[in-house]
Amino acid sequence: xxxxxxxxxxxxxxxxxxxxxxxxxxxxxxxxxxxxxxxxxxxxxxxxxxxxxxxxxxxxxxxxxxxxxxxxxxxxxxxxxxxxxxxxxxxxxxxxxxxxxxxxxxxxxxxxxxxxxxxxxxxxxxxxxxxxxxxxxxxxxxxxxxxxxxxxxxxxxxxxxxxxxxxxxxxxxxxxxxxxxxxxxxxxxxxxxxxxxxxxxxxxxxxxxxxxxxxxxxxxxxxxxxxxxxxxxxxxxxxxxxxxxxxxxxxxxxxxxxxxxxxxxxxxxxxxxxxxxxxxxxxxxxxxxxxxxxxxxxxxxxxxxxxxxxxxxxxxxxxxxxxxxxxxxxxxxxxxxxxxxxxxxxxxxxxxxxxxxxxxxxxxxxxxxxxxxxxxxxxxxx
Numbered sequence: 001x002x003x004x005x006x007x008x009x010x011x012x013x014x015x016x017x018x019x020x021x022x023x024x025x026x027x028x029x030x031x032x033x034x035x036x037x038x039x040x041x042x043x044x045x046x047x048x049x050x051x052x053x054x055x056x057x058x059x060x061x062x063x064x065x066x067x068x069x070x071x072x073x074x075x076x077x078x079x080x081x082x083x084x085x086x087x088x089x090x091x092x093x094x095x096x097x098x099x100x101x102x103x104x105x106x107x108x109x110x111x112x113x114x115x116x117x118x119x120x121x122x123x124x125x126x127x128x129x130x131x132x133x134x135x136x137x138x139x140x141x142x143x144x145x146x147x148x149x150x151x152x153x154x155x156x157x158x159x160x161x162x163x164x165x166x167x168x169x170x171x172x173x174x175x176x177x178x179x180x181x182x183x184x185x186x187x188x189x190x191x192x193x194x195x196x197x198x199x200x201x202x203x204x205x206x207x208x209x210x211x212x213x214x215x216x217x218x219x220x221x222x223x224x225x226x227x228x229x230x231x232x233x234x235x236x237x238x239x240x241x242x243x244x245x246x247x248x249x250x251x252x253x254x255x256x257x258x259x260x261x262x263x264x265x266x267x268x269x270x271x272x273x274x275x276x277x278x279x280x281x282x283x284x285x286x287x288x289x290x291x292x293x294x295x296x297x298x299x300x301x302x303x304x305x306x307x308x309x310x311x312x313x314x315x316x317x318x319x320x321x322x323x324x325x326x327x328x329x330x331x332x333x334x335x336x337x338x339x340x341x342x343x344x345x346x347x348x349x350x351x352x353x354x355x356x357x358x359x360x361x362x363x364x365x366x367x368x369x370x371x372x373x374x375x376x377x378x379x380x381x382x
Contacts, residue, residue, distance in 0.1 A: 001025045002375065003042040004354065006035060006049035010361070012330045013345030022053065024352040027374035032346055051369060054326070054361050055346045056111025056353030059308050060129075060333035061217075061243055061263045061297035064102065064113050065095035065138075069301070078118035080125070081160060084168060085181050087149055087205040089125030091115045095138045101305055105132040106379040108306035109368045110298075111353040112143060112334070112343045116243075119152035119219040120160040122168065122177050126150070126205060127217055129339050131353075133373040147337045148241065149209055151178060152219035153228055155275050175228050182236045185210055215239040215261075221275035223250035230258050241336055243297070247278050252290040261336040262287065262294035266303035267311045284328065285319035295333035296325075313364050322362045 002024045009020040009032065021038045023031040066078040077094035080086050095115055105113065111132055117124030127150055129143040153174055162169040168177050185206040192198045208214040218229045221244050230251075233240045241261040242248070248255055248262060255262065264283055271279050280286075287294050296315065298308045312325040320328075334344025342351050352375035359366035371379035 001030070001040075001042055002044040002046070003038075003040055004046045004048055004053065004356075005038065006047055007051055007053040007356070009053045009346060010055075010326065011346040012055050012327055013347050020053075022346065022352070022354065024354075024372075024375040027352055027376070029346060029348055029350050029352050032348065048356050052357040052359065052361055052366075053346065054109070054355045054357065055330050055344060055350075056355055056371070056373065057109045057308055057329045058112045058295075058331075058333040058337070058339075058344050059105075059110050059298050059300070059305060059329070060114040060295050060337045061265075062113045062115055062300040062305060063118060063302075064105065064115050064132075064300050064305060065097055065099045066091060066115060066117075067301050068096055069100040079120035079160075080117075081120050084122045084157065084161060084177060085202070086117075086121050086125050087123045087181075088202045089117060090146070091117055091125060091128050092138055092142075092145070095128075095130070097135060097138050097141065101300060102132050102134075104304060104306040106134075106371050106373075107368065108309060109355040109371055110305050110308055111355075111371065111373050112339065113300075113305070114147055114333075114337050116148075116217060117150045119150070119154075119156040122151060122157055122174050123181060123206075124150040124152060129337050131373055133376070133378050143339050143342055144337070146208075146214060147339070148215050148217035149206065150219070151216045153178075153225040154219065154221055155273060156219070171225070171228070175232065178232060179235070181206070182210070182232070182238070186236070209238055210236070212237075212239050215241050217241050217243055219243045221246040223247040226251055227254065230254055230260065233258070233260070244299075245294075246276060246283070248292070249283065249286050249290070252287075252292065255292055256290060262292055263297045263333070263336060264294050265297040265311060266299040266307075267296065267314060268307050269303050281314055281318045284315035284325070288320055288324055293332065294328060295336050296328040297333075309361065310364060313362055316362055326361065 331344040334340035356370040
C-alpha cells in the first residue's frame with residue numbers, strides 16, 4: 001500500500017480536495033479524500049504539499065508508435081493502401097512501443113491513448129486503447145484490445161485512390177463503398193445465423209459494428225462529410241464517433257440531435273489542406289456553448305502527443321471553461337473510448353494513473369513533476 005498526501009486533487013469525476021490524499025494498492029485507487037480524514041499507517045508515503053494531482057491524460061485519437069519519430073515513409077505503418085476496405089487489420093500488429101513518442105507521452109502526463117489506423121482508406125482497420133507505460137511488448141499495455149473500427153470520409157481517402165487512378169476518387173464513391181461494405185456485412189450476418197460454419201475474415205471484424213458493440217470512428221472535417229457520416233449511421237443504425245469535426249459548428253443542431261461523440265482537433269497545427277481552412281481554436285468553446293460533448297485529440301504525430309494538455313490550455317484561453325478543458329483530455333475521451341471504468345478520473349477502484357504538477361495544470365508554466373501508471377512511477381522530472 002502506498003499513499004500520496006497533502007495534494008490539491010482534481011478528480012474530474014466528483015468532489016475535488018484542496019488538501020487531500022490518495023491510497024494506492026495493487027495499482028488501483030483504494031481510497032481518496034480530505035487530509036482531515038486521513039488515518040493510515042503507510043510505509044511508502046509521498047508528500048506533495050503545494051502540488052496538484054490530476055488523473056492521467058487520455059488521448060483518444062493518435063497514431064502513436066505507427067508513424068515513428070523522425071521516420072521516413074518506409075517506417076510508417078498507419079495505412080495499408082492496397083485496398084480501400086481493410087476492417088480486418090488491427091493496429092496492435094503495427095505499434096512500436098520503443099518509439100520516442102511514448103517517452104514524450106509519459107513526460108507530459110498522457111498515460112492512456114487510443115491508437116488508430118490512418119485515414120487513407122474508407123475502412124482502415126481496428127483501433128486499440130493502451131497505456132503508455134514502459135514495457136517489452138504492447139500486449140502488456142492493453143486497456144481494451146478493440147475500441148472502434150476506423151473509417152474515413154473526405155480528402156485523404158479521395159486523393160489516395162485518385163492518385164492510383166482507382167475508386168473511390170470522389171466523395172460519392174467513398175460513401176457508396178462504405179454503404180456497400182455495410183450491406184455486405186448485414187447480408188453476411190443473416191447468412192451466418194443460418195450457417196455458423198461461414199467465416200469471412202474481413203467481414204467478421206464489422207459484425208461488432210452492426211451489433212453496436214463497437215462504433216465506427218469516422219474521420220470527417222468538412223460539414224458535408226459530417227452530414228454523410230450522420231446519414232449513414234442512421235441508415236444502418238450503427239454507433240459512430242466523429243473525428244476532427246472541424247466544421248461541426250455548421251451542423252451543430254444535427255450533431256446535437258444525433259447525440260454523437262466528437263473528438264476535435266488537432267488544434268495546434270497549420271491549416272495545411274483545404275479541409276482545414278475553417279479550423280479554429282474557438283471551436284471547443286463553441287461546441288461547449290452548443291451543448292455538444294467532445295474530447296480533444298493530439299492526432300500524434302500530426303500534433304505531438306506532448307501538446308495534448310497545451311491544447312486544452314489554449315482552448316481555455318479562447319473561452320472554454322477550465323474544468324471542461326481538463327475533462328476534454330481526461331474523463332470525456334475515456335468515456336468516448338469506453339475505458340472510463342478504468343481511467344480518466346481519480347475514483348475508487350480505477351487504475352492509479354496519477355499526475356503530480358508543480359502548479360495549476362491549466363497554467364502553461366506548470367510542469368509534470370511525476371507520472372504514475374498503475375501506481376508505478378514511470379516519469380520524474382529532472
